[in-house]
Amino acid sequence: MANSASLVAFITVALFLSLAPTPIRSDEVHDLLPTYGLPAGLLPDAVKSHSLSDDGTFEVQLTSNCYVHFPTNLVYFSxxxxxxxxxxxISDLSGIQAKKLFVWVTVxxxxxxxxxxxxxxxxxxxxxxxPASEFQSIPPCKSSVSCRGASAILSQANLVSES
Incomplete structure (x- = not known):
């Protein structure tokens, strides 16, 4: 009887472990994007988990909201x-915004x-x-973005003389 109880316990544990969600490596989503013809660097390095259903619907969880400085854009990731x-x-996208001039637009x-x-x-x-080359490497996430004042922007453009 003890052997059958041990066998039942073993099968129950094995079944539970097979049904439990397996930990997802955060870099798996970066490996997945190129298999769909997309650059790996479209998402930042702070991916905590992701899911992809058979119909293509996906959800990516980051460790927190963050900003990424791409060469030509500042992007906010929810x-x-x-x-x-x-x-x-990627269609029906939500959770990504890009800064264009002084306005945040939803991608x-x-x-x-x-x-x-x-x-x-x-x-x-x-x-x-x-250019696709801007998105080949996986960018780092930053929790905040430095906001420069108008004078710093103008002086960088050589429109205001520095005193």
Whole structure:
């Protein structure tokens, strides 16, 4: 009887372990993006977990909200990013904003154009294409962004003389 109780306990534990969610390496999502024709550096390094369903719907959890300085843009990532992934594109995207001049705009889609070596970022019906090379390496997340005053921006552009 003791052997059958041990066997039942072993099977129960094995079944429980097989049903328990397995830890997801944070870099798995960066490995996944290129298999869908997208650059690995579209998401920052602070990925905590992610899920992808059979229909392409995904959710990425970051350790916290963060900012990334790409060469041509400042981008804000919410701690939760959602969308629908298909080959070469992400649609129904939420959780990413880019700063354009003095306004934050919500990025609603991303399309890779490997033949043109660029990535198109959609903001509603508007879009901007950027070189794919900007998104090859995984960028670091920053918890805050330094805000320079107007005088610092103008002096950098040599529009105000420094006193």
């Amino acid at each position: 701690s939760t990013i959602k969308g629908k992934l298909s080959y070469g594109q 609603t889609g991303i399309v890779a154009h490997p033949d043109q070596n660029n990535v198109e970022f959609q903001v509603g019906f508007l879009s901007e294409s950027l």
